[in-house]
Amino acid sequence: MRKIIPGILLLICLAAAARSQEEPPQLLLHAAQCLEAKRFLPSPNATELTFGYFLDEKSYPDDKVVYVINYLTLPRSSGLVFAVFLSENNGHQTFNVQNNAKFVLAKSQLSSLSFVNPPLGGTWTQGHLVSAIKQIEKRPRIAIAVKDLSSMDTSISCEAYTDPQRKGGE
Numbered sequence: 001m002r003k004i005i006p007g008i009l010l011l012i013c014l015a016a017a018a019r020s021q022e023e024p025p026q027l028l029l030h031a032a033q034c035l036e037a038k039r040f041l042p043s044p045n046a047t048e049l050t051f052g053y054f055l056d057e058k059s060y061p062d063d064k065v066v067y068v069i070n071y072l073t074l075p076r077s078s079g080l081v082f083a084v085f086l087s088e089n090n091g092h093q094t095f096n097v098q099n100n101a102k103f104v105l106a107k108s109q110l111s112s113l114s115f116v117n118p119p120l121g122g123t124w125t126q127g128h129l130v131s132a133i134k135q136i137e138k139r140p141r142i143a144i145a146v147k148d149l150s151s152m153d154t155s156i157s158c159e160a161y162t163d164p165q166r167k168g169g170e
Contacts, residue, residue, distance in 0.1 A: 024142050028053045031068050031084045034095040034158035036149040040082065041070055048143045050074070052136040059128060060085075066095075067132035071141060078104040078116075081129050097160040101129060120161075 024032075032051055035041050041049065050071040057064050064086040071079040083099040101119035106112035113133060119125045152158075 024144050027055065027066060028142060029144060030153060030156050031066050031095055032144055033149050033152045034097065035082060037152065037158050038097055038160040040097060040100060044146055048145045050141050050143050052139055052141055054132050054135040056132065067136060069136050081133055091155060093156045095156060095158050099125060103133065
């Protein structure tokens with residue numbers, strides 16, 4: 001028995017180390033990098049941020065939307081949710097942040113989800129965000145190192161509803 005316990009502990013440590021070295025999915029990483037570039041993410045004191053995401057290819061005709069949550073507290077009781085529309089042209093991806101909201105889950109129950117800062121677009125948009133949050137809550141959280149958010153792949157570009165609007169002659 002005494003010989004088994006150190007072996008089990010070693011396996012647990014190795015599994016934890018392997019998990020922490022896993023790369024986040026590229027779709028999530030690129031969306032998070034755009035959120036950082038457009039200054040939607042809070043300035044962290046930590047070395048990594050916790051995210052969840054869901055790719056919706058059905059709700060909007062001819063559009064793909066990745067919903068991203070940046071969890072502000074653990075266990076998942078509050079966060080920022082973002083709707084990021086994806087487009088691709090000649091191998092170049094554009095991530096366009098179109099909406100965001102801050103939410104809280106009372107007692108971590110999805111039935112008691114409320115928006116602290118409601119999204120633009122009213123009830124219809126809130127319904128889509130609630131549905132996305134429910135999908136994301138079923139999935140594992142993903143940690144991304146803050147240092148990985150500052151560098152961006154040259155094959156992507158970022159846009160947001162907060163960008164200055166171009167005038168007719170520009």
